[in-house]
Amino acid sequence: MTSRIAVLPGDGIGPEIVEQAVRVLRALDLDLELAEAPVGGAAYAAKGHPLPEDTLALARQSDAVLFGAVGDWKYDHLERALRPEQAVLGLRKALGLFANLRPAILYPELANASSLKPEVVAGLDILIVRELTGDIYFGQPRGVRTLEDGPFAGERQGYDTMHYAETEIRRIAHVAFQAAARRQGRLCSVDKANVLETSQFWRDIVTDVAREYPKVELSHMYVDNAAMQLVRAPKAFDVVVTGNLFGDILSDEAAMLTGSIGMLPSASLNASRQGLYEPSHGSAPDIAGQNVANPLATILSAAMMLRYSLDAPAAADRIEAAVQAVLAQGLRTADIFEAGTTRVSTSEMGDAVLKAL
Amino acid sequence: MTSRIAVLPGDGIGPEIVEQAVRVLRALDLDLELAEAPVGGAAYAAKGHPLPEDTLALARQSDAVLFGAVGDWKYDHLERALRPEQAVLGLRKALGLFANLRPAILYPELANASSLKPEVVAGLDILIVRELTGDIYFGQPRGVRTLEDGPFAGERQGYDTMHYAETEIRRIAHVAFQAAARRQGRLCSVDKANVLETSQFWRDIVTDVAREYPKVELSHMYVDNAAMQLVRAPKAFDVVVTGNLFGDILSDEAAMLTGSIGMLPSASLNASRQGLYEPSHGSAPDIAGQNVANPLATILSAAMMLRYSLDAPAAADRIEAAVQAVLAQGLRTADIFEAGTTRVSTSEMGDAVLKAL
Ligand SMILES: CC(C)[C@H](C(=O)O)[C@@H](O)C(=O)O
Ligand SMILES: CC(C)[C@H](C(=O)O)[C@@H](O)C(=O)O
Numbered sequence: 001m002t003s004r005i006a007v008l009p010g011d012g013i014g015p016e017i018v019e020q021a022v023r024v025l026r027a028l029d030l031d032l033e034l035a036e037a038p039v040g041g042a043a044y045a046a047k048g049h050p051l052p053e054d055t056l057a058l059a060r061q062s063d064a065v066l067f068g069a070v071g072d073w074k075y076d077h078l079e080r081a082l083r084p085e086q087a088v089l090g091l092r093k094a095l096g097l098f099a100n101l102r103p104a105i106l107y108p109e110l111a112n113a114s115s116l117k118p119e120v121v122a123g124l125d126i127l128i129v130r131e132l133t134g135d136i137y138f139g140q141p142r143g144v145r146t147l148e149d150g151p152f153a154g155e156r157q158g159y160d161t162m163h164y165a166e167t168e169i170r171r172i173a174h175v176a177f178q179a180a181a182r183r184q185g186r187l188c189s190v191d192k193a194n195v196l197e198t199s200q201f202w203r204d205i206v207t208d209v210a211r212e213y214p215k216v217e218l219s220h221m222y223v224d225n226a227a228m229q230l231v232r233a234p235k236a237f238d239v240v241v242t243g244n245l246f247g248d249i250l251s252d253e254a255a256m257l258t259g260s261i262g263m264l265p266s267a268s269l270n271a272s273r274q275g276l277y278e279p280s281h282g283s284a285p286d287i288a289g290q291n292v293a294n295p296l297a298t299i300l301s302a303a304m305m306l307r308y309s310l311d312a313p314a315a316a317d318r319i320e321a322a323v324q325a326v327l328a329q330g331l332r333t334a335d336i337f338e339a340g341t342t343r344v345s346t347s348e349m350g351d352a353v354l355k356a357l
Numbered sequence: 358m359t360s361r362i363a364v365l366p367g368d369g370i371g372p373e374i375v376e377q378a379v380r381v382l383r384a385l386d387l388d389l390e391l392a393e394a395p396v397g398g399a400a401y402a403a404k405g406h407p408l409p410e411d412t413l414a415l416a417r418q419s420d421a422v423l424f425g426a427v428g429d430w431k432y433d434h435l436e437r438a439l440r441p442e443q444a445v446l447g448l449r450k451a452l453g454l455f456a457n458l459r460p461a462i463l464y465p466e467l468a469n470a471s472s473l474k475p476e477v478v479a480g481l482d483i484l485i486v487r488e489l490t491g492d493i494y495f496g497q498p499r500g501v502r503t504l505e506d507g508p509f510a511g512e513r514q515g516y517d518t519m520h521y522a523e524t525e526i527r528r529i530a531h532v533a534f535q536a537a538a539r540r541q542g543r544l545c546s547v548d549k550a551n552v553l554e555t556s557q558f559w560r561d562i563v564t565d566v567a568r569e570y571p572k573v574e575l576s577h578m579y580v581d582n583a584a585m586q587l588v589r590a591p592k593a594f595d596v597v598v599t600g601n602l603f604g605d606i607l608s609d610e611a612a613m614l615t616g617s618i619g620m621l622p623s624a625s626l627n628a629s630r631q632g633l634y635e636p637s638h639g640s641a642p643d644i645a646g647q648n649v650a651n652p653l654a655t656i657l658s659a660a661m662m663l664r665y666s667l668d669a670p671a672a673a674d675r676i677e678a679a680v681q682a683v684l685a686q687g688l689r690t691a692d693i694f695e696a697g698t699t700r701v702s703t704s705e706m707g708d709a710v711l712k713a714l
Contacts, residue, residue, distance in 0.1 A: 085551045115589055119474040142554045152522035158558025159520035164507035194442045197499045201515025227606045228613040232472055249584045249606060256585040
């Protein structure tokens with residue numbers, strides 16, 4: 001059966017890194033049908049909206065979306081609804097991609113890239129499971145209103161609503177417990193239950209789901225403490241599960257611990273295992289079009305796609321082994337270059353992965 | 358004129374570290390009137406509430422509050438309203454302590470304590486200015502409700518409200534701009550304006566306040582990026598201003614960059630410069646009563662108190678110089694001990710600071 005992949009390159013370095021991932025996918029001898037569509041600022045420029053209807057329709061009909069990156073300073077002046085990031089939020093919501101899997105892995109060859117001491121991060125392998133379609137990201141009501149009473153009566157107030165329904169918490173908890181069961185069997189749920197009602201509710205539901213996973217060891221941690229422990233002793237974590245907002249912050253912090261965010265893929269899945277796959281890094285408009293960006297996070301995202309959405313784990317393994325091989329050969333794009341290694345361009349890195357496949 | 362100080366030792370290591378700070382204050386030959394009251398779990402145990410009326414009244418009548426720490430696993434089973442942390446939230450709200458100043462400073466002598474590479478953190482000196490009485494911490498409505506319609510109709514949902522009124526943003530922005538003007542002149546405002554209405558409003562108001570401080574360079578950063586940049590290149594920051602929730606996370610992350618959170622004081626001020634002063638670390642019930650905790654963060658909090666609330670900057674300087682001196686002498690409590698230094702107890706550290714005064 002043909003697997004359909006929507007290819008959405010986006011802005012900045014998106015097109016050039018996605019190009020390399022597409023080359024890798026095509027080299028695998030799988031029955032894939034790839035169709036490309038504009039997204040983000042590029043789509044706004046071409047069609048007046050960051051997530052045009054055709055692009056969304058293509059994504060809906062596909063088994064998986066390979067996504068580059070969106071965002072460019074050029075679009076900063078636009079009203080929020082038209083900015084590139086809205087495409088990301090729109091796709092997540094429209095496809096129900098509630099489960100964001102963000103590995104933070106430090107490859108032994110890249111240990112020096114980290115701003116942390118090698119002994120603190122060597123061998124780091126954390127999985128952050130972030131809820132992606134709920135929380136304060138989509139909560140209503142939200143806006144700016146004029147206050148009618150209280151200490152600030154007569155002035156404007158910006159406001160948003162954080163919330164989580166029971167089902168939303170249960171389903172992401174199941175994803176996280178299952179991931180932990182396949183790994184070291186430790187799950188840390190992060191919240192702010194000492195302050196937030198949403199968090200206390202989250203904690204209660206996660207605790208309830210835990211009864212179905214007696215072999216997974218569940219702990220709870222406040223988000224401020226988690227932000228500290230990630231810096232102090234990141235290897236103490238195995239799987240972390242948290243809401244959309246805390247997950248946004250902690251997954252980026254965890255990624256940066258590796259110092260090589262150009263290496264980190266991500267997957268965003270819905271209940272039917274349809275998924276969006278994208279590098280954890282951004283669109284880096286400052287280096288766009290120069291053939292210097294690191295395509296490996298996108299290539300590894302394609303591997304996650306094969307594993308989670310296309311049921312082709314062997315092909316995923318092949319890609320991951322090829323990436324390991326090029327690192328072992330000492331090939332490095334500018335972002336991870338250090339003395340004693342060989343600096344290569346975006347396309348040369350793609351060539352090397354193809355050869356290593 | 359006599360300055361009145363409410364001394365609230367609290368739980369865990371609170372009493373023993375506060376005791377050392379009180380000794381230091383008494384040694385200064387200032388006209389201080391110190392009165393002690395229970396708070397947190399200790400107050401719950403003694404009087405049935407973490408913030409008894411008498412304690413709150415004492416705090417209100419004082420020029421400043423010297424606070425130890427609250428919290429202990431013993432009280433985890435209590436309903437939220439009776440848990441030790443509620444004392445902190447209650448004091449902040451009752452006294453209107455909207456401006457939380459949290460320095461993250463790495464003392465050269467303690468550079469090894471950090472989990473980051475020395476070159477990344479040597480000389481670190483960031484000030485996080487966290488808004489402390491608004492945001493989702495106190496926003497209404499909040500609770501758990503049963504949904505009547507929508508995709509999760511019939512089930513329970515936990516919810517909270519994030520909000521900021523114009524005045525709340527303006528006043529914390531002024532504090533931050535003024536602090537930046539006295540330092541390197543750079544202020545980074547952290548928000549999530551690409552997703553939250555509250556944040557977009559925050560950004561607009563901070564930008565407006567900036568017009569009154571032409572000499573301070575203002576930048577804006579998303580909170581996820583800030584969490585990354587703190588790990589990657591923390592010295593790039595001078596002053597950071599942010600809301601209550603993001604400030605909770607980022608100030609703890611920044612503190613942990615130093616690896617010596619036992620050294621970091623904090624101040625929480627209201628509009629009339631009344632303030633609450635406490636160490637940035639917690640109550641550490643696991644080592645309570647053993648005379649091993651580090652009293653320096655509390656002693657340095659007393660110095661901040663003299664500077665910000667009691668208008669005694671020379672006395673503050675004396676305390677800070679004394680702390681520098683004991684570090685230079687190689688004295689270390691267990692948390693910052695390393696080979697080649699002299700390990701001392703809580704009270705011995707207090708003795709040494711007194712001697713160095
Ligand atoms: C672009 C932005 C809306 C998005 C988010 O906050 O989720 C991004 O930071 C991410 O983590 O994918
Ligand atoms: C104890 C808790 C309510 C508090 C907070 O979240 O503000 C603490 O983490 C802090 O930062 O002082």
